[in-house]
Amino acid sequence: MKFFVDTADTGEIKTLAEAGLIDGVTTNPSLIAKSGRPFAEVIAEICELTPGHVSAEVVATEYDTMVSEGRKLQKIAPNVAVKLPLTLDGLRACRTLADEDTAVNVTLCFSANQALLAAKAGATYISPFIGRLDDINVDGMELIEDIRTIYDNYMFETEILAASIRTPNHVKLSALAGADVATVPPNVLRGLINHPLTDKGLAAFLADAEKAGVKV
Numbered sequence: 001m002k003f004f005v006d007t008a009d010t011g012e013i014k015t016l017a018e019a020g021l022i023d024g025v026t027t028n029p030s031l032i033a034k035s036g037r038p039f040a041e042v043i044a045e046i047c048e049l050t051p052g053h054v055s056a057e058v059v060a061t062e063y064d065t066m067v068s069e070g071r072k073l074q075k076i077a078p079n080v081a082v083k084l085p086l087t088l089d090g091l092r093a094c095r096t097l098a099d100e101d102t103a104v105n106v107t108l109c110f111s112a113n114q115a116l117l118a119a120k121a122g123a124t125y126i127s128p129f130i131g132r133l134d135d136i137n138v139d140g141m142e143l144i145e146d147i148r149t150i151y152d153n154y155m156f157e158t159e160i161l162a163a164s165i166r167t168p169n170h171v172k173l174s175a176l177a178g179a180d181v182a183t184v185p186p187n188v189l190r191g192l193i194n195h196p197l198t199d200k201g202l203a204a205f206l207a208d209a210e211k212a213g214v215k216v
């Protein structure tokens with residue numbers, strides 16, 4: 001399973017990339033706004049921090065402007081994946097950009113039928129939003145399982161990118177359900193590392209080493 005980090009915070013991305021923990025990055029307009037920096041500048045910087053795909057989302061809602069924004073984003077760096085919302089115009093723009101060999105991440109997916117349409121439109125990634133479904137008492141994980149079954153039934157190559165991940169358990173369940181990628185906020189990614197028994201065990205080892213005067 002690939003891990004993308006879901007942030008526009010270049011400091012976090014640098015640290016996590018240096019630890020070899022990430023295979024790419026996803027951003028959205030809210031995350032870019034939070035960075036307080038110009039769109040193209042921050043995407044260009046992120047693209048240099050990872051060789052993997054960096055999702056950059058259009059803000060247009062109509063086909064023509066979505067395609068021209070997508071082409072503009074793609075020119076920033078070869079590893080940009082253009083992120084498009086799951087609307088009719090978004091799917092049309094997906095087909096156009098995919099035919100130009102541009103990687104496309106179709107986002108804001110909340111149903112298996114939407115995911116089926118994105119695959120037919122040539123998406124590189126489909127982003128089902130797990131957390132936001134959980135928020136409305138719908139099982140986000142069931143959606144990942146359904147999409148996995150449908151894509152396998154028809155051998156679609158679109159990768160399932162589990163998004164809106166809020167907890168380490170979401171990461172585990174996405175992996176069990178067969179998601180190809182999980183995009184994870186930095187705090188959740190760091191949370192995957194921690195275990196109280198690791199901390200307790202390490203403290204005991206270090207105390208024993210100090211008592212015995214062990215030096216390396």
Ligand code: G3P
Pocket residue numbers: 006026028129131132163164165166183
């Ligand atoms: O990956 C999509 C993500 O940025 C949305 O997450 O927590 O706002 O639903 P959230």
